[in-house]
Amino acid sequence: AELYSIPAWSGGYFRVSDAGKIEVTPSPGLRATLSEMVAELVQRGESLPVILRFPQVLTGRVKQLNEAFQAATLEYGYSGAYQGVFPIKVNQRRAVVEGIAAAGYDYAHGLEAGSKAELALCLAQRMHPDALLCCNGFKDDGFIKLALWGRTLGKNVVITLEKYSELDRVLKQATALGVKPAIGVRFKLHARGSGQWEESGGDQAKFGLNAYELLRVVERLRELDMLDSLVMLHTHIGSQITDIRRIKVAVREATQTYAGLVAQGAPLKYLNVGGGLGVDYDGSKTTFYASMNYTLKEYAADVVYTVQEVCKARQVPEPTIVSESGRALTAHHSVLVVPVVDVAGPTRDLQDIPESKGEPHQVVKDLEEIFENISGRNYREMYNDAVGDKQTLHNLFDLGYVTLEDRARGEALFNAILRKIQKLISGEKYVPDELEDLQKVLADKFICNFSLFQSLPDNWAIQALFPITPLDRLNEQPTRQGTLVDITCDSDGKIDKFIDLRDVKATLPLHEPNGDPYYLGVFLAGAYQDVLGSAHNLFGKVNEAHVTVRPGGRYHIDLFVRGQKARRMIESMGYEEPMLRDSIENQTDRAIEAGILTTDQERELLEDYDEELLGYTYLEYEEA
Numbered sequence: 001a002e003l004y005s006i007p008a009w010s011g012g013y014f015r016v017s018d019a020g021k022i023e024v025t026p027s028p029g030l031r032a033t034l035s036e037m038v039a040e041l042v043q044r045g046e047s048l049p050v051i052l053r054f055p056q057v058l059t060g061r062v063k064q065l066n067e068a069f070q071a072a073t074l075e076y077g078y079s080g081a082y083q084g085v086f087p088i089k090v091n092q093r094r095a096v097v098e099g100i101a102a103a104g105y106d107y108a109h110g111l112e113a114g115s116k117a118e119l120a121l122c123l124a125q126r127m128h129p130d131a132l133l134c135c136n137g138f139k140d141d142g143f144i145k146l147a148l149w150g151r152t153l154g155k156n157v158v159i160t161l162e163k164y165s166e167l168d169r170v171l172k173q174a175t176a177l178g179v180k181p182a183i184g185v186r187f188k189l190h191a192r193g194s195g196q197w198e199e200s201g202g203d204q205a206k207f208g209l210n211a212y213e214l215l216r217v218v219e220r221l222r223e224l225d226m227l228d229s230l231v232m233l234h235t236h237i238g239s240q241i242t243d244i245r246r247i248k249v250a251v252r253e254a255t256q257t258y259a260g261l262v263a264q265g266a267p268l269k270y271l272n273v274g275g276g277l278g279v280d281y282d283g284s285k286t287t288f289y290a291s292m293n294y295t296l297k298e299y300a301a302d303v304v305y306t307v308q309e310v311c312k313a314r315q316v317p318e319p320t321i322v323s324e325s326g327r328a329l330t331a332h333h334s335v336l337v338v339p340v341v342d343v344a345g346p347t348r349d350l351q352d353i354p355e356s357k358g359e360p361h362q363v364v365k366d367l368e369e370i371f372e373n374i375s376g377r378n379y380r381e382m383y384n385d386a387v388g389d390k391q392t393l394h395n396l397f398d399l400g401y402v403t404l405e406d407r408a409r410g411e412a413l414f415n416a417i418l419r420k421i422q423k424l425i426s427g428e429k430y431v432p433d434e435l436e437d438l439q440k441v442l443a444d445k446f447i448c449n450f451s452l453f454q455s456l457p458d459n460w461a462i463q464a465l466f467p468i469t470p471l472d473r474l475n476e477q478p479t480r481q482g483t484l485v486d487i488t489c490d491s492d493g494k495i496d497k498f499i500d501l502r503d504v505k506a507t508l509p510l511h512e513p514n515g516d517p518y519y520l521g522v523f524l525a526g527a528y529q530d531v532l533g534s535a536h537n538l539f540g541k542v543n544e545a546h547v548t549v550r551p552g553g554r555y556h557i558d559l560f561v562r563g564q565k566a567r568r569m570i571e572s573m574g575y576e577e578p579m580l581r582d583s584i585e586n587q588t589d590r591a592i593e594a595g596i597l598t599t600d601q602e603r604e605l606l607e608d609y610d611e612e613l614l615g616y617t618y619l620e621y622e623e624a
């Protein structure tokens, strides 16, 4: 557990059992072993990779957030309420949206839609009558009409103006439909976030109105005697804010703006502080982009305190505080489980050293000498010499001075030298600086049955880090250092940066394969990853199991949602199955005519083809 710093990032939802297995712990006293769930699925004949979803964790996060705000309002005697909204763009999967809507009902926790499709989805959810349905994002008439109809359905729909010109559109549609709108305005704070989304705030922000435009909205609505339609001030300085000071500064500016609008006579009810509540992916509790220097409780306390402080000073009523926390609600609830299907690397390749034909080239002899003489005393300089010799070997090969046989022997000697060094340094705690890249060179490539682009797109796109651990063997010292590669035909499909409490690491400690299935869990992947993924190489959505943990270490797989079949992936590119089938049959007809294929073989071929069309897009090895 220590090696993977599990207690630091798990948020209390994951732990290692005495048997060295990862357990999910949705609440104190409830625990169940992840590898048992995976084994059950495999036994049922289901394929991996799989996402394990834990609805209890999702519910727990909704509770934790709301209770943190309730506790803070109580502590400070804050007279307003807290009402969160879940921005569904963070994860629109049915289990997530319905799970949050249900868990949030009693807290009047609402939803946020950023597009017409998202709004259509949100309108169909069962929500508390007071719960907000915030409509953010750029809007056309259709979006606005749907939002206004939402009010007639009894939903507390607020249309957030992202730019000044949206006001006219809203007013026009509201008049046409005869529905009174509830309007929010997104304000461009000059405050900036911290971490990877720093650019979301500030004057250059993509969304929001400036101070003058804000006042113009107030004037327009006053003229139309509709000022009471302006109910919310909205701000957002970016996701994953790592530094609590930035949040306080932004909330202060937002509250001053709110007070300014109230002073203008706008009877605002809600102050929306947006998203940004972080997730501590590496457990370091720092302002590093994969971490945060505050807790969820501190966030709630600081937001409430800051709003109250400004409201007191400005003598304005304390608003209902709204936050649009998405990442923090969803990250913990799902674990991506990927099977290791093979291990490759320089110390893994064929280990015998082939002979040269005749007298070997001098550079090969040099490598032989290093191999013979390398020891604990001299391995640093010997390593550098070997790297140089290998480079020379390749240069000479390109020029035609080294034969293919010599090259094979030279490379095999180099790998054998690496294996020797690996043995020599295996007991050492600190690898000398000059051998810094050695760990990377020596690292094994653990080939994992998944697509980075489908399942962890943020790792590829923005170098996001996720904690990764084996699900099992955690009471056994790992003896290998590895990087992970996926099964896409893309060399970017790899993970070679891993969380660490002090630094980012280039390799992950892993266990020597022992013939048993070896599964890795990728944790805290429940925010954004499920829905941002892409179909690179036509690897589709992965299978999902929704698991409830019961007392006594038991669990129940409530639902299994099958991932996308190959046929669906192909059809999503504009092909149709009958067309594919026809083409294959035309080809088999011709092959039969040419005598290359028998009719029995044709039947078998077509069966195999059909089976693959209906099959899972990932590798389906019997043992994994």
Ligand code: PLP
Binding pocket: 087, 090, 136, 236, 238, 239, 240, 241, 274, 275, 276, 277, 324, 325, 326, 327, 328
């Ligand atoms: N609200 C708005 C307007 C956003 O753009 C975002 C995402 O960046 C969020 C809320 C969700 O933020 P987070 O996932 O950090 O809670």
